[in-house]
Amino acid sequence: MDQESGAASAGSFISLNEHEQRYYSGLHGLCQADTSGKLSSSKVAELFKASQLPPESLHKVTEVCGAKRLGYFGTSQFYVALKLLAAAQSGLPIRLESITANLPLPRFVGLKNEPEMRYSTVPPSMDAQGAQCGSALGSLIWTTADRNTFRHLEAGTDKKEPWSPPRSPCSSPPRSPLTYRSYPYAKQRNGVDPQIAYESKHSSRPIVQLEQHSSPSKYGTKPTVEHPAMAQASSVERLEQQGVSDYTEDDPWRITEEQLEYYTNQFKSLQPDLGALILGAVAKNFFTKSKLPIPELSHIWELSDVDRDGALTFSEFCTAFHLIVARKNGYPLPETLPPSLRPGFMQHEEDIPDTPESAGPLIVFEHPGRRLNQMDPSTMQRLQPSLTSTKQDLKEESSKQDVKMLATSQDKETLQLGAFPERPEPPQDLDPQMKTKTRPRSYSSTSIEDAMKKAEEPPTPPPRPQKTHSRASSLDLNKLFQQGAPGVKGGWLLPPPALPPRPTASQVTHFIGTSEKSVQSKVQQPNFADFSHFREEEESSVKPEDQGPHSRFGLSTEDLTNPSKQDMTAASHNQPPQKPVRRKYLPESQNLETVPPPAVPFPPPAKPPQKLLPRQKKEIQQAIRKNRETNAVLTRLNSELQQQLKVVHKERVTLESQLELLRPLAST
């Protein structure tokens, strides 16, 4: 490589941005470089002619880029030439200095309507490129990873562009990331294929024809064949160009927002309810349209159907779809699910979870912990989006409190709803657990648990947000948060108030147990009273707080202790099991955190134990509310079970009567 040309190329390489690099490499491939890196001059000449520049400019370009001197087009010369072409097309003089300018991509076969207009700003050129590449996308159907086809189709099918605009609005934006994703993926451009295949039902034959037509010279045969594919592809490419700028990740297995949106649309087309399942047969028909071989589809199914129920939830569907897309892009199928496609990860990304429906089981889970074993893992998966959604919906502190309380009430195993960073791990833990679970957890089972769960889900959600809002996000916590805002940023403000009651709870329960501790309680109560009085404006109307001021005035603390005692006894059996677990999540540091924020509103007399008591009361009341809810749920369960029992009894009676009838016959 000549030094001058090298310098020129160096200069050009420096200024090549991402788009240009890709475009140029595509063109480079198009010109069929041989092993030594020289480009076929005929192809280059064709390309130059396609740029619709006057011949003298082309000569100038060739001269400036150094190819004329060399006698051939090397890579660098080619790139310099491309930049010069772009410069020439935008009206700049053909000189090396023009290369450093911020140029749009050069346009070829500029039978495009107004090339100059498109060069005014980058986005229009992007559109132009998009339209161009749209036709190129028709070539994407070609399973060959040949860059020639890509660039070449764009040259050849520009005349089809008039079709693209009318079609572009129809295609869904989310398809773009799939194609743009195809770019970084080993420079293969088959990403659009799945969408094209799905959208156009008659795509099979065109695809086959396209696969056969690998030579770049078949412009004529392209029109009808590529029309459906290209039309949709064009819009995709348009958006793809916009999406290119968003490209940040290198992980091919990660699903972007646009992809997610697209998958959601596709899911909705099959199954309107996002929380429901796509049956196996439906999914099979759908994925068969992707024209992947059946064994591969079978393998993809095995990878994506993690709960092995023969149906796809939304996340499973996204996983499968994404695997198909990746496979179409030429990526080999993995043996196991990549981490970014694991159900937990998917749940994390989901912003469209079915909130109210799956918020329900969160309460159900509190009580029937053993039923976790029988719960469908997919429901559990949904719980995680519900958790994310509830966290998004509710205020952060209150939601965290709920999560923690929920976690505390759950015994163990699958839903380890600890701190947020733990999220990715529990789902992965879920995976092996789910795989080892026995069969009867399939969705097709009409088990009692399913019916009961579904019955429980709808009624329970409403109380939850209200409860938290009424309780947590109302005066006290809001003020707390405001007061503690400078100190606590992480939103852990609420959990600290939730935790500290533990020592006092134990103390109070202890007090309940032994009457000798009444003195101790009385000692606490005045503190409690002082504290509650101080904060009475913040507390909601609960008896203890109401009596706070009374006790402050020296009234008998028994009044105060009685309600608190009732609360404690009512909730004590729940408190002890919950609180130790809660403590596990929030170490003493949280307790320390409680000190600064309340210290702000409270004068020095406020001591940590005093602060704990009203919060403890809040906790108790929340626990009471939750218990009531679980009670309601259980009573409903009970009634349903009673009904079923009656049915079974009736059946038994009928069977016995039949036996009676048969017995005399058998004996004789």
Next chain:
Amino acid sequence: MAVCIAVIAKENYPLYIRSVPTQNELKFHYTVHTSLDVVEEKISAVGKALGDQRELYLGLLYPTEDYKVYGYVTNSKVKFVIVVDSSNTSLRDNEIRSMFRKLHNSFTDVMCNPFHNPGDTIQSKAFDGIVSGMMVQTA
């Protein structure tokens, strides 16, 4: 550790056969085929008792001097046959049962796959993996 594992369809044609010492495959194929007779006999023997409470695990079908053959039948008359080496005496009945259970589970997974047509040979990699895990690790 099994020497050969086979899945036979209801119509008594093989859906999946894999044996470890691949050079002696024909011998194992023959063994599995002859074991089908024993399986049928056992099925019919238990069949008169209502059938739905039939034990899935058939146990030792018959021993030869070289190896033992165990059988397992699903409710859809799909038969699993495991051939183990006779010299491998450490394998207890429970282990064989657990192997069959694993086989059954992964077989169900394969069946649940909508892209798998019942009656096709099993080409699932997951199933292969499970089977490989159960085979003798030599060769």
